[in-house]
Amino acid sequence: MKVSAIITLKKDVLDPQGKVIQQALDGMGFKDVNEVRQGKYFEIDVKEDDPKKSRKIVEDMCNKLLANLVIEDYKIIEIQ
């Protein structure tokens, strides 16, 4: 199954890249932006047909490698 996960910085962690992107957007005329936070997106094709088990596998990967839980949160957004 294909599992999609996003990893984002926790709320209280400074995201300088997001800030710079926001400033650039502002300079381009996008004045209605409160905040920009940048994250990572993963598509992982696992050799497993059960959605629950697939989710478990990718959660395990997020906990052990894909995310650093001191600063990041992860979310499984799609399993298909």
Add this chain to the structure above:
Amino acid sequence: MKSSVITFPGSNCDRDMHVALKKFGFNNKMVWHDDNELPKSDLVVLPGGFSYGDYLRCGSMASKSKIMQSVINFANSGGLVLGICNGFQILVETGLVPGVLLRNKYLEFICKNVFIKVDNKNNPYFKNLDKEILEFHIAHNEGNYFCTSDQLKQIEDNNQIAIYYSNKSGKIEDQFNPNGSLNNIAGIFNKEKNVLGMMPHPERMIDKSLSGEDGSLFFKNLINNIK
């Protein structure tokens, strides 16, 4: 005294570290990341560089490489493990020292000399060191130390902060913080003080005619402490 420097794909300060360790009396071996076993060592060094091209997060892939299980076991049994720059990033990713290293506050790669203040001499790395303020070199893009407030309290309570960014006279202030590090932290220990991670490069300060000699003081003192 025996030391081992681990070379990961993308390490680039491994040879400099080898030269420095040899100069001050270590019998050093270079160890490949894909090996399983560490040679018998009194000190293991994780060098600077860009292991695995800094993919995913700096140090994250290297922290899972084969040799690291031996390094973790070595550290957990009290062995001295020193991580410099990318080596520090690898150490935080293994969890041997707390916290993380974020991108520098102003998104710049910083390459310059800085002064650091040694805060804690009750450990094998800085015990008996004559100076408290050292001039070292930094060269990094992700050296902005961060940890949660709970972790900060813990590392403060356990005296785990090893060095701070300061000025020449040892003042620790925001204006002397090159990268946005929490409280000017430049290096930290594990709880037991046998593992040290720091961003500055002592191995770049071992020759008077090229740079400076505060790194020489560090290595001379270190080998004397281990003997």
